[in-house]
Amino acid sequence: MADDDRAALLGRIAELEAALAQAERRWAEAEAQQRRLDESRARLQAILDRTPTVLYLKDIEGRYQLVNRRFEQLFHAEQAALLGRTDFDLFPREAADAFRRNDLEALYAGAPIEREEIVPQDDGPHTYISIKFPLFDRGGAPVAVCGISTDITDRKHAAEALERQAAALRRSNAELEQFAWVASHDLQEPLRMVASFSQLLERRYGPQLPDEAREYIAFAVDGAKRMQTLIHDLLTLSRVSTRRAPFSPVDLGAALVEALSNLRVAVEESHAEVTGSGLPTVVADPGQMVQLLQNLVGNALKFHGGARPRVEVSAERRTGGWEVAVRDHGIGIAPEDGERIFRVFQRLHGRAEAPGTGIGLAICRRIVDRLGGRIWVDSQLGEGATFRFTVPDRAAE
Ligand SMILES: Nc1ncnc2c1ncn2[C@@H]1O[C@H](COP(=O)(O)OP(=O)(O)O)[C@@H](O)[C@H]1O
Ligand SMILES: [Mg+2]
Numbered sequence: 001m002a003d004d005d006r007a008a009l010l011g012r013i014a015e016l017e018a019a020l021a022q023a024e025r026r027w028a029e030a031e032a033q034q035r036r037l038d039e040s041r042a043r044l045q046a047i048l049d050r051t052p053t054v055l056y057l058k059d060i061e062g063r064y065q066l067v068n069r070r071f072e073q074l075f076h077a078e079q080a081a082l083l084g085r086t087d088f089d090l091f092p093r094e095a096a097d098a099f100r101r102n103d104l105e106a107l108y109a110g111a112p113i114e115r116e117e118i119v120p121q122d123d124g125p126h127t128y129i130s131i132k133f134p135l136f137d138r139g140g141a142p143v144a145v146c147g148i149s150t151d152i153t154d155r156k157h158a159a160e161a162l163e164r165q166a167a168a169l170r171r172s173n174a175e176l177e178q179f180a181w182v183a184s185h186d187l188q189e190p191l192r193m194v195a196s197f198s199q200l201l202e203r204r205y206g207p208q209l210p211d212e213a214r215e216y217i218a219f220a221v222d223g224a225k226r227m228q229t230l231i232h233d234l235l236t237l238s239r240v241s242t243r244r245a246p247f248s249p250v251d252l253g254a255a256l257v258e259a260l261s262n263l264r265v266a267v268e269e270s271h272a273e274v275t276g277s278g279l280p281t282v283v284a285d286p287g288q289m290v291q292l293l294q295n296l297v298g299n300a301l302k303f304h305g306g307a308r309p310r311v312e313v314s315a316e317r318r319t320g321g322w323e324v325a326v327r328d329h330g331i332g333i334a335p336e337d338g339e340r341i342f343r344v345f346q347r348l349h350g351r352a353e354a355p356g357t358g359i360g361l362a363i364c365r366r367i368v369d370r371l372g373g374r375i376w377v378d379s380q381l382g383e384g385a386t387f388r389f390t391v392p393d394r395a396a397e
Pocket of ligand 1: 347
């Protein structure tokens with residue numbers, strides 16, 4: 001062989017070797033890329049499989065392309081066996097129809113939709129909240145619909161149970177209110193008769209009767225009058241929720257003036273000094289605000305002890321509303337009694353010490369409850385009492 005030919009041949013071999021090496025490198029690269037692709041696909045599937053929600057991908061004809069482990073477990077279908085099958089192969093017709101309808105809705109919407117779906121399972125129907133959205137090809141045409149479904153059966157049951165309880169409570173509350181109202185209203189009439197006929201008896205026949213008999217009649221009249229007050233107060237209590245006015249702006253300063261005019265006799269008799277300062281306008285039931293201040297100031301006048309009553313009504317701005325304080329310098333309340341006095345008929349003092357029915361503060365609490373506020377007392381025995389309540393900010397109704 002000529003040297004030239006030989007050199008050409010060697011050159012050709014070297015070229016071929018170089019090409020081979022390059023092919024091998026490319027091959028290795030492709031293999032590495034395939035490995036990375038497999039790994040990332042496996043990682044993606046692992047993520048899908050560990051997700052506790054049900055995940056699936058269907059083509060636009062509704063044929064399954066991919067499901068996660070949760071799907072396989074719940075519906076006893078292996079991913080491989082599912083390929084190419086539709087909801088109509090897996091679920092009863094009615095359910096499959098509903099799923100398909102939602103899939104199509106997502107495809108038409110071209111955006112995620114959220115729907116509740118009822119899914120038949122081994123232990124009966126479950127409620128799912130499903131988010132469904134289309135996937136598009138490069139040209140922007142929808143090629144698949146993806147779904148993520150979360151089982152909300154337990155939450156739904158809990159919410160339903162809560163709603164049932166709330167409804168039962170509303171019913172029994174309404175019945176109670178109705179009962180309190182009817183009872184106190186209907187009791188008034190026979191009571192008026194007892195009171196007026198006892199008084200008539202005393203007026204007409206008093207002079208002829210022995211002292212003892214007159215005393216008995218006085219007891220009867222007194223009892224009837226007390227019962228009238230009691231019924232009047234109970235009616236007021238039941239009216240807090242039955243006769244309510246819409247919330248509107250109320251000038252608390254003006255409400256205090258009105259409360260004091262209702263308490264005029266008590267104020268004059270006790271030579272009380274009642275001051276109001278910095279009282280704001282709040283949004284509330286105007287009549288009930290007067291009632292609230294009247295009950296609190298009325299108590300302050302009643303439980304003042306020996307000294308001339310001094311009562312200060314003031315207000316402070318807090319986040320989200322106002323805090324109003326009614327402060328007296330009277331006999332005070334032991335901290336352990338601070339809560340129970342707001343319950344109906346709870347009184348710390350006998351009738352002999354101070355008249356009353358023990359309903360006033362229960363009315364106050366109901367009024368403040370309706371406002372969405374809080375009422376409480378800060379006090380020590382013998383050191384006066386400060387009743388405070390909050391009025392949350394709100395728009396007029
Ligand atoms: N300002 C006050 N100072 C001391 N004790 C009070 C004061 N306000 C209320 N109380 C106590 O709380 C009880 C309940 O008050 P309330 O519900 O208004 O009923 P009533 O005024 O008819 O007694 C009162 O009987 C009294 O013992
Ligand atoms: Mg009272």
